[in-house]
Amino acid sequence: MTQPIRFYHRNAIREISDAPVTRTVLQYLREDARCTGTKEGCAEGDCGACTVVVGERDELGGVRFKAVNACIQFLPTLDGRALFTVEDLRQPDGALHPVQQALVECHGSQCGFCTPGFVMSMWALYKKHGHEYHGANRTVPTREELSNALTGNLCRCTGYRPIVDAALRMFQLPAPAAPVDTAALSRTLLSLERDATFQYEHSGQRFAAPRTVDALAQIKQQQPATRILAGSTDVGLWVTRQMRELGDLVYIGQVADLQTIEAIDEWLCIGAGVSVEAAYAELAKHYPELTEMWLRFASLPIRNAGTLGGNVANGSPIGDSMPGLIALGARVVLRGGELERELPLEDLYVAYQKKDMAEHEFVVAVKVPTRTGTRANLRFRTYKISKRFDSDISAVCAAFSFIADGDAIREPRIAFGGMAATPKRAAHAESVLQDADWHEATVRAAMLALAKDYAPLSDMRATDAYRLEAAKNTLYRFWLETRSHDPLPKQALDVRAVEAACAQAAAAAA
Numbered sequence: 001m002t003q004p005i006r007f008y009h010r011n012a013i014r015e016i017s018d019a020p021v022t023r024t025v026l027q028y029l030r031e032d033a034r035c036t037g038t039k040e041g042c043a044e045g046d047c048g049a050c051t052v053v054v055g056e057r058d059e060l061g062g063v064r065f066k067a068v069n070a071c072i073q074f075l076p077t078l079d080g081r082a083l084f085t086v087e088d089l090r091q092p093d094g095a096l097h098p099v100q101q102a103l104v105e106c107h108g109s110q111c112g113f114c115t116p117g118f119v120m121s122m123w124a125l126y127k128k129h130g131h132e133y134h135g136a137n138r139t140v141p142t143r144e145e146l147s148n149a150l151t152g153n154l155c156r157c158t159g160y161r162p163i164v165d166a167a168l169r170m171f172q173l174p175a176p177a178a179p180v181d182t183a184a185l186s187r188t189l190l191s192l193e194r195d196a197t198f199q200y201e202h203s204g205q206r207f208a209a210p211r212t213v214d215a216l217a218q219i220k221q222q223q224p225a226t227r228i229l230a231g232s233t234d235v236g237l238w239v240t241r242q243m244r245e246l247g248d249l250v251y252i253g254q255v256a257d258l259q260t261i262e263a264i265d266e267w268l269c270i271g272a273g274v275s276v277e278a279a280y281a282e283l284a285k286h287y288p289e290l291t292e293m294w295l296r297f298a299s300l301p302i303r304n305a306g307t308l309g310g311n312v313a314n315g316s317p318i319g320d321s322m323p324g325l326i327a328l329g330a331r332v333v334l335r336g337g338e339l340e341r342e343l344p345l346e347d348l349y350v351a352y353q354k355k356d357m358a359e360h361e362f363v364v365a366v367k368v369p370t371r372t373g374t375r376a377n378l379r380f381r382t383y384k385i386s387k388r389f390d391s392d393i394s395a396v397c398a399a400f401s402f403i404a405d406g407d408a409i410r411e412p413r414i415a416f417g418g419m420a421a422t423p424k425r426a427a428h429a430e431s432v433l434q435d436a437d438w439h440e441a442t443v444r445a446a447m448l449a450l451a452k453d454y455a456p457l458s459d460m461r462a463t464d465a466y467r468l469e470a471a472k473n474t475l476y477r478f479w480l481e482t483r484s485h486d487p488l489p490k491q492a493l494d495v496r497a498v499e500a501a502c503a504q505a506a507a508a509a510a
């Protein structure tokens with residue numbers, strides 16, 4: 001049985017029955033709907049030319065709007081959702097939306113490739129701060145939040161300053177005359193909601209979107225080879241860049257129980273379908289030391305679509321969330337058929353792309369211990385080393401933690417990405433630290449021990465020697481930032497502030 005894909009687009013409910021399962025939202029827009037305002041730059045989620053906004057009903061019956069990359073989202077994932085593109089911003093009387101007006105006034109309108117994507121990222125931010133309507137709930141983002149919202153939009157030729165100016169300016173302009181009617185949209189989306197698994201089929205390829213964990217478990221039990229699709233920020237590229245045939249897909253974005261974050265006893269349980277953005281937003285409340293890693297994980301549209309469960313399940317050796325989670329003592333919950341089991345996250349990774357997860361099993365949740373009891377004395381840091389500050393893949397990703405017992409180190413945990421075929425703990429370095437004092441001599445010994453723990457590879461991101469040296473230096477930095485009687489401030493170095501101060505000093509000297 002196949003059902004049409006139903007979603008809201010351009011003031012109407014669209015029903016699509018004849019699109020391949022992996023037809024991207026971008027292909028639909030440009031080739032089928034002829035909405036060519038949305039552009040293709042890279043087709044791999046990097047440039048932001050294809051940025052659109054997707055609306056979905058939230059837990060309170062309102063609508064959550066998220067900027068995502070249309071080039072790597074498959075059309076059936078839109079079922080039950082709303083799609084907005086740059087064509088939707090113009091007002092019925094032809095007037096420009098404040099986002100567009102601000103871009104004109106600040107000379108921020110650039111080439112036809114990047115501008116529509118910038119507009120949609122700005123619109124998502126504008127809506128998030130309640131400016132689509134007149135009212136008391138309007139807020140203005142900080143400059144940091146603003147640049148964070150634009151990290152997924154690249155311009156290869158001119159620059160960003162007029163765009164940032166426009167993003168500030170748009171909050172000073174009057175609200176649009178005809179904003180999106182969120183209440184009506186919520187009712188429309190409710191009418192599209194399905195009671196049971198959404199089933200779609202094209203050319204023999206099947207796409208299922210179950211609504212419960214039991215239904216998902218049943219599908220995986222009966223057809224273990226069916227591939228799980230979550231945020232599509234890894235899987236999408238297998239199609240757009242590698243032209244791979246994926247076979248049948250089961251999409252977890254409609255499984256309500258996988259979209260929750262719950263505090264249970266001394267654990268934070270993050271459902272496998274929770275976006276990277278929402279997961280880090282919650283984790284950073286407990287562990288503010290994760291903030292930099294959060295903001296440097298891909299870009300906002302990728303974090304909006306991608307899930308923490310997908311990052312953990314994919315288990316890339318250069319994935320960013322695993323080292324931090326392992327250092328925090330996270331556990332992963334797996335489900336296969338009727339059975340659920342959990343294991344320390346580091347034990348999930350057996351060898352390169354090989355996991356302790358049977359074909360019919362899937363990730364249900366990631367559990368992270370909270371900062372209670374002796375963990376109140378936890379010292380913890382994560383560091384990402386990449387060629388570009390924003391939106392880049394790690395050459396080395398480091399995470400360190402221990403419980404401070406006076407000067408003594410208890411339960412040290414060190415985990416690295418980019419140093420081995422899997423995200424991996426540093427057993428030798430940890431044993432040097434265990435119960436020793438948090439002094440420079442101990443740290444230097446542990447730095448040497450890292451050479452026993454890792455034999456990294458050389459690739460286009462870094463050489464083996466660079467990786468090992470960088471790994472040692474991150475451990476030293478951890479000590480500098482967390483040692484007792486520390487003459488340096490104890491919070492993480494604000495690299496941007498340091499860079500800005502250096503630039504200022506250089507300018508003053510010139």
Ligand SMILES: Cc1cc2nc3c(=O)[nH]c(=O)nc-3n(C[C@H](O)[C@H](O)[C@H](O)COP(=O)(O)OP(=O)(O)OC[C@H]3O[C@@H](n4cnc5c(N)ncnc54)[C@H](O)[C@@H]3O)c2cc1C
Nearest residue numbers: 045230231232233234235298306307310311313319320363
């Ligand atoms: C432009 C760009 C930048 C990126 N930058 C970063 C970065 O800075 N750091 C980083 O770590 N990653 C980065 N990524 C990779 C990607 O965003 C993450 O790995 C993301 O968390 C994957 O989650 P997803 O939900 O999109 O997974 P998907 O792509 O949907 O799935 C990934 C894999 O996991 C499996 N899977 C998903 N969910 C489950 C589950 N619940 N149970 C079992 N298997 C499951 C899928 O079958 C698939 O094999 C980037 C990707 C792009 C395109």
Ligand code: FES
Nearest residue numbers: 041042043048071
């Ligand atoms: S086309 Fe570059 S991010 Fe989609």
Ligand code: FES
Nearest residue numbers: 110111114155157
């Ligand atoms: S990519 Fe559009 S102006 Fe640079």
